[in-house]
Structures are given as C-alpha cells and as structure tokens.
Amino acid sequence: MTDPGNPLIAKLEKHRQGPSEEPGRxxxxxxxxxxxxxxxxxxxxxxxxxxxxxxxxxxxxxxxxxxxxxxxxxxxxxxxxxxxxxxxxxxxxxxxxxxxxxxxxxxxxxxxxxxxxxxxxxxxxxxxxxxxxxxxxxxxxxxxxxxxxxxxxxxxxxxxxxxxxxxxxxxxxxxxxxxxxxxxxxxxxxxxxxxxxxxxxxxxxxxxxxxxxxxxxxxxxxxxxxxxxxxxKAAGGDIAYYGCVFPLFWGTHKVPRSILLGYANHIAEAQTEGLPGAPPTPGNNYPLHRIRNQSDITENRNTACQDAPSPRPAGWECDEYPPASTLEGAATSGGDYSWRLIPIEQNQAGGAHLKGFYRDYRLIARDAFYIQVVN
Structure with a gap:
C-alpha cells in the first residue's frame, strides 16, 4: 500500500510530465x-x-x-x-x-x-x-x-x-x-x-x-x-473509463534523481548492466511493456525479491527492475532482473509515480514505454 502522507509523492507531482509535453516524432x-x-x-x-x-x-x-x-x-x-x-x-x-x-x-x-x-x-x-x-x-x-x-x-x-x-x-x-x-x-x-x-x-x-x-x-x-x-476501461479501473491516444508513440517515464535517489540509481545501474527500458539509441531499442494481470505482477515482484533479506530491515523495501508491472519482469520474461533495498518512502513514491505515468499516457496491456532517469 502507498502511504498517502508520503511527502515524496507531492514533490513528484511537480515533476510529472504530461503526454502533450513530450516532443513529437x-x-x-x-x-x-x-x-x-x-x-x-x-x-x-x-x-x-x-x-x-x-x-x-x-x-x-x-x-x-x-x-x-x-x-x-x-x-x-x-x-x-x-x-x-x-x-x-x-x-x-x-x-x-x-x-x-x-x-x-x-x-x-x-x-x-x-x-x-x-x-x-x-x-x-x-x-x-x-x-x-x-x-x-x-x-x-x-x-x-x-x-x-x-x-x-x-x-x-x-x-x-x-x-x-x-x-x-x-x-x-x-x-x-x-x-x-x-x-x-x-x-x-x-x-x-x-x-x-x-x-x-x-x-x-x-x-x-x-x-x-x-x-x-x-x-x-x-x-x-x-x-x-x-x-x-482497458487501461484499468483507477484510470478514466474512456480515453484516446496514439498507441504507436512509446512515451518516456522520467524519474527525477533529486527526489528518488536510491530508486533512480537502481534504475540507472540496471539499465547500464543491459536490462531493457532505456530510451532508444542507434542499435538499441528495447522498451518495456505494461501488464495488468495482478497475479503476474505479484509473481514478478516475488521472483525478483526472493533473494532479498527477509524480514527486511526497518524502513527498507525491495525494489525490482524491470518493474513488476511489465512483461519484462522477473517471472513473466524469464530473463535477467535486478533487486535493491531502498527506503520505503522512495519505493512507494516511485511506484505511485509510475502509476501516474500509466494514467497520463493511457497505457493498456502490452503498450510499450521507456524509463529515463533525469537529474
């Protein structure tokens, strides 16, 4: 559960980029x-x-x-x-x-x-x-x-x-x-x-x-x-029931390092190690794809964090990459993945930030997107 009193969530709202702000191509x-x-x-x-x-x-x-x-x-x-x-x-x-x-x-x-x-x-x-x-x-x-x-x-x-x-x-x-x-x-x-x-x-x-x-x-x-x-309703019950988009435009979810230091560092390190999701470069275009089946999401999270200390140290949670809500997650892809222990507030705020991106860009199951750490 995300703590509604988490101060990082309010800070992230100021940094959230709407889909109309992203340059077209x-x-x-x-x-x-x-x-x-x-x-x-x-x-x-x-x-x-x-x-x-x-x-x-x-x-x-x-x-x-x-x-x-x-x-x-x-x-x-x-x-x-x-x-x-x-x-x-x-x-x-x-x-x-x-x-x-x-x-x-x-x-x-x-x-x-x-x-x-x-x-x-x-x-x-x-x-x-x-x-x-x-x-x-x-x-x-x-x-x-x-x-x-x-x-x-x-x-x-x-x-x-x-x-x-x-x-x-x-x-x-x-x-x-x-x-x-x-x-x-x-x-x-x-x-x-x-x-x-x-x-x-x-x-x-x-x-x-x-x-x-x-x-x-x-x-x-x-x-x-x-x-x-x-x-x-294809984008989920917590998103506006109706909506229209250009689905072939793969948006970029931007994660501010200044607010989510541990969360952002984990993403950057995982992408540097070759895990998918980074914005495309010549010869390297491997987006993530959203999934919505809750059992798949739970299995991705449990698989990625199975080697993390249990119980977790007080104030820390296991963060997985690629995110559990993607097809590239640990269980649904069967491929490589990464986990880190990061502060609870950052992990929960990062998850809420990603959900906001799903909502703003109206991603339904199998829609592609990228994640970019920004300073």
Missing part, C-alpha cells in the same frame, strides 16, 4: 507523407459558357518553405510541429502537419490569380474522454487577381471504428494575412457496456477551394497515417 513505420498532390501538372485548360476559369494546387517543396511561409505558427500548434513539412509527427496525444503551396486560377493557359496557402493541422486525442479533435488553420498570403474570389469549405472524415460528430464547415472567404480556424470533433465507436478497444482510427479532413467562375474545384487532403486508439 515521425513514426518510421507509418506512411510519412501527407497528401499533397500537384493538380496544376494534371489540370488541362478548359472552360464552359459562363465559367472561364480553372483552379489548381501546386504544393511547395521543403526547400521553398522559407520563401513561401509568411504567417506565424498558430499558438495552439506545438512548437515541435514546425520542424516538419508534409509529414505527420505525433506524440502520445497529438499529431500535426504543415502544408504549403499555391492555389492558382487560370484562364486557358494564362494565370489570372493566385494565393499562397499556409495550412496547419492538429489532431488531439483526449486520454480521459472518448474524444478526438481535428483543428485546422487555413492561411492565405500574397492574394492576387482572381485569387481574391476563392472560398473554401472543410469536410471532416474518418476511417476505422470512429464517428464524425461535426458537420462540414460552410463556404468561407479567405482574408489575406489571417488564419481561418476549422474545428472538427470525432469519437471512437465504443458501447460503454464492457471493456472495449477501438483501434485503427484515421481522421482526415478535405479542404475544398472553389471559385464562382471556375469549372472545377481544388481539394487539399489532410489525412494522418498513424492510427489512434480509443478504449473503454
């Missing part, structure tokens, strides 16, 4: 590129009576990014998202993309208008609710000629076990130098009657640009290629 196993088809290359000049124009989209290459981008990153978009163009980096609860390009209006082969499109997309999963939001900021710069007449609408979508909760965004005029924000809401398909997991959720949004005198329209698709997951 591009998953090498997910499709990397956002959909940015160059329709200007394929559009054939044409016109009909009363509709003399055609409209097309020319995406920007990364090398042209600084020359095109004129608007500041929206404050709501994480700073780490600015490091990527036409990709979808994610952390445990957020995924974002940045797309740039030029919307061009033509009359025959002659360009008669344009504007520079600056598009940010942000998908946010709520780890404590059955809720996914998809926000977009549609910016226009360097409007010219018939470019001023272009409007846009936004159509939300989703593939997999999910529901779209909002209607299409109505036709809206662009304003030079400003963003128009579009907000969509989605949810996982969960009955709420039994433990459920809805995996493989892929939100998308189509921005459709229209000109009143154009024979066609331009559709710019923002579609993430890393799945989301929503679940009901």
């Amino acid at each position: 591009v998953n090498p196993n997910a499709k990397r590129k956002a959909v940015v088809q160059d329709t200007c290359q394929s559009t054939q000049p044409s016109q009909t009576e009363g509709k003399p124009y055609t409209i097309c989209f020319e995406p920007a290459e990364p090398a042209a990014r600084n020359a095109i981008q004129a608007l500041a990153r929206p404050a709501e978009v994480p700073e780490w998202c600015a490091d990527f163009l036409n990709e979808w980096p994610t952390n445990r609860v957020q995924g974002c993309s940045h797309q740039l390009g030029t919307i061009i209006v033509r009359q025959g082969v002659k360009q008669v208008g344009k504007f520079e499109l600056d598009l940010w997309s942000l998908i946010t999963a709520n780890p404590a609710k059955n809720e996914i939001t998809f926000d977009q900021w549609v910016g226009a710069e360097d409007l010219d000629g018939q470019g001023y007449a272009i409007m846009f609408t936004a159509i939300p979508g989703c593939s997999g076990p999910c529901n779209v909760m909002t209607n299409p965004y109505p036709p809206t005029e662009l304003v030079e130098g400003e963003y128009k924000r579009v907000h969509h809401e989605l949810s996982g398909q969960l009955s709420g009657t039994q433990v459920e997991v809805s995996n493989g959720i892929f939100p998308e949004a189509e921005l459709v640009f229209i000109h009143p005198l154009a024979v066609d329209a331009v559709t710019v698709v923002s579609e993430i290629f890393e799945p989301l997951r929503c679940d009901y």
